Amino acid sequence: MLAGKIARHALALVATMLLGGLLAATLVRLAPGFDADEQQLDPHLSSQSVQALRAARLQHHNIIRFYLRYMSRAAHGDLGSSLSLGQPVLSLLRGRAPLTLRLVGIGLALAWAVAMALALTAAFVRVSACDALATVISGTFLCIPAAVLALLSVLWNVPGALAIALIVFPHVFRYARNLLAKAYSLPHVLAARARGLTDLRILFWHVLPVIAPQLLAVGGVSVSMAVGAAIPVEALCGLAGIGQLAWQAALARDLPLLVNITVLVTLVTLLANSGADVIGHMIRDQKA
Amino acid sequence: MSLWRKVACSVLLLVVCASLAAGWLAPSGYARQYREAADAPPSRAHWLGTDEIGRDRFARVLYGTRISLLLAPAAALLSTLLAALIGGLAGYMGGVWAKLAMAVTDLFLSLPWLFLLIAVRALLPLNVPPLFSVLATFLLLGLLGWTSAARVLCATAASLRDSEFVKQARAAGIHGARLFWVQVMPNLKPVLYAQFWISIPVFILAEANLGILGLGVAEPMPSWGSLLKELEGLISFGQEPWKLVPLVLLVVVVTSFQLLLSRQEEAAA
Numbered sequence: 001m002l003a004g005k006i007a008r009h010a011l012a013l014v015a016t017m018l019l020g021g022l023l024a025a026t027l028v029r030l031a032p033g034f035d036a037d038e039q040q041l042d043p044h045l046s047s048q049s050v051q052a053l054r055a056a057r058l059q060h061h062n063i064i065r066f067y068l069r070y071m072s073r074a075a076h077g078d079l080g081s082s083l084s085l086g087q088p089v090l091s092l093l094r095g096r097a098p099l100t101l102r103l104v105g106i107g108l109a110l111a112w113a114v115a116m117a118l119a120l121t122a123a124f125v126r127v128s129a130c131d132a133l134a135t136v137i138s139g140t141f142l143c144i145p146a147a148v149l150a151l152l153s154v155l156w157n158v159p160g161a162l163a164i165a166l167i168v169f170p171h172v173f174r175y176a177r178n179l180l181a182k183a184y185s186l187p188h189v190l191a192a193r194a195r196g197l198t199d200l201r202i203l204f205w206h207v208l209p210v211i212a213p214q215l216l217a218v219g220g221v222s223v224s225m226a227v228g229a230a231i232p233v234e235a236l237c238g239l240a241g242i243g244q245l246a247w248q249a250a251l252a253r254d255l256p257l258l259v260n261i262t263v264l265v266t267l268v269t270l271l272a273n274s275g276a277d278v279i280g281h282m283i284r285d286q287k288a
Numbered sequence: 289m290s291l292w293r294k295v296a297c298s299v300l301l302l303v304v305c306a307s308l309a310a311g312w313l314a315p316s317g318y319a320r321q322y323r324e325a326a327d328a329p330p331s332r333a334h335w336l337g338t339d340e341i342g343r344d345r346f347a348r349v350l351y352g353t354r355i356s357l358l359l360a361p362a363a364a365l366l367s368t369l370l371a372a373l374i375g376g377l378a379g380y381m382g383g384v385w386a387k388l389a390m391a392v393t394d395l396f397l398s399l400p401w402l403f404l405l406i407a408v409r410a411l412l413p414l415n416v417p418p419l420f421s422v423l424a425t426f427l428l429l430g431l432l433g434w435t436s437a438a439r440v441l442c443a444t445a446a447s448l449r450d451s452e453f454v455k456q457a458r459a460a461g462i463h464g465a466r467l468f469w470v471q472v473m474p475n476l477k478p479v480l481y482a483q484f485w486i487s488i489p490v491f492i493l494a495e496a497n498l499g500i501l502g503l504g505v506a507e508p509m510p511s512w513g514s515l516l517k518e519l520e521g522l523i524s525f526g527q528e529p530w531k532l533v534p535l536v537l538l539v540v541v542v543t544s545f546q547l548l549l550s551r552q553e554e555a556a557a
Binding site: 012020024139143144146151190225227235236255266267269283 | 324392395398399400401402403406407408409410411414469484491493496497500501502503516519520523524525528535538539543546
């Protein structure tokens with residue numbers, strides 16, 4: 001059953017990746033200026049040379065052929081070259097991935113720590129003022145654009161990972177708080193409380209196991225949020241990661257680079273979501 | 289209506305009215321440059337000072353608010369209509385159509401929202417007239433923001449498909465598009481309203497993010513995104529607090545929307 005679930009996820013992942021790649025390739029093909037080639041404007045070229053250049057570009061007109069060529073090159077480890085930076089895309093991604101991974105990892109850990117601390121405090125203390133305060137804090141951060149939080153992190157000279165944490169934590173808190181509130185009102189938890197079980201025992205034995213699959217699902221989604229948050233944070237804090245690379249590619253309309261980053265981001269977020277779903281499934285199976 | 293919602297409603301009304309009266313409150317306009325008073329602090333002539341090329345910040349805030357507050361709901365309307373059409377129809381038709389629509393939705397949802405916006409915005413020309421950039425930015429938000437709403441609408445429409453009244457309508461000889469428009473669509477209205485309201489603050493924030501990253505509304509047209517870009521040069525909060533006015537206004541407006549949203553969410557539930 002679990003193997004079937006994993007296989008389904010893997011199939012969905014590959015299908016989404018292929019579809020995403022095709023969509024990205026189609027958008028690239030349809031983007032204004034795709035067909036333009038500076039070389040054709042060179043006054044030193046004869047009309048025959050210009051014709052030859054045009055003929056060479058004709059093969060890109062068929063989207064399917066264009067995409068198949070891209071995929072076959074990618075299968076051999078050739079992701080093409082960046083138009084704006086003039087370097088192989090693969091080496092660019094390899095060079096910048098560690099920083100983004102570190103930022104996103106630390107940011108996620110901080111976001112989850114703050115969100116769970118606030119949600120658990122609200123659930124434990126059971127004072128409406130405490131809950132309201134936590135909601136106001138997270139609500140305030142929800143209303144501030146991610147890019148402004150990135151700018152503020154530059155202004156106050158705080159690490160970029162903290163900015164990512166502040167962008168992600170309100171979303172995690174909202175879900176965690178609702179899940180905890182729901183779990184704490186379940187009959188078996190109320191019965192455990194009535195029997196005088198300690199708060200920690202109730203939390204670890206009766207609450208967390210119930211909400212673990214949903215929390216894992218939020219975990220998967222939070223990876224996607226953190227990757228999205230890495231773009232403004234890296235771009236505005238001057239951190240040379242993949243987020244900054246995506247922003248530079250967008251500003252320079254470096255489409256080959258952008259297509260590859262799109263496929264990479266899709267892969268990462270799908271892996272996170274599928275992983276969370278499979279682990280959640282395992283927990284549910286274990287409970288059953 | 290609770291006190292907080294009344295306050296939120298009043299704040300939104302006040303901000304909308306002020307932005308609509310921008311021509312009267314700030315007759316100088318958003319693009320006029322006072323070169324002798326560049327980067328000036330607040331004064332009687334310029335209530336919020338001027339920016340680095342001498343444009344009146346108060347006028348720019350008002351006009352920027354107008355653009356954001358008029359076009360974010362327009363984009364939300366577009367995305368809600370698309371969601372209703374794609375998600376609603378897919379849920380109503382079920383089977384392979386629902387699976388196909390949800391596969392496309394999953395594809396869009398698998399990408400972080402900001403990344404998707406940046407990637408698609410990059411495919412359009414960047415050096416465009418300001419008016420085109422405004423339309424392109426908000427059109428993109430509308431065209432790309434339908435996915436999560438479509439998922440909710442697909443589930444709601446699927447549950448309606450097998451409901452008693454739809455079966456009864458089928459038995460009475462109503463089929464196809466007529467059944468969808470007359471029986472299913474009216475029952476999707478509460479969800480559509482909720483999705484519309486939910487989308488507005490999301491789009492306002494997305495435009496602000498795009499603007500700060502230089503991929504939003506082009507100069508000299510103001511928007512909250514382009515106004516917030518000024519924060520890049522801020523040295524400290526205490527030195528030039530008037531530069532924070534667009535941020536404060538944005539947070540107040542988005543908070544007001546969030547307060548009103550809780551009512552819409554209740555209605556949808």
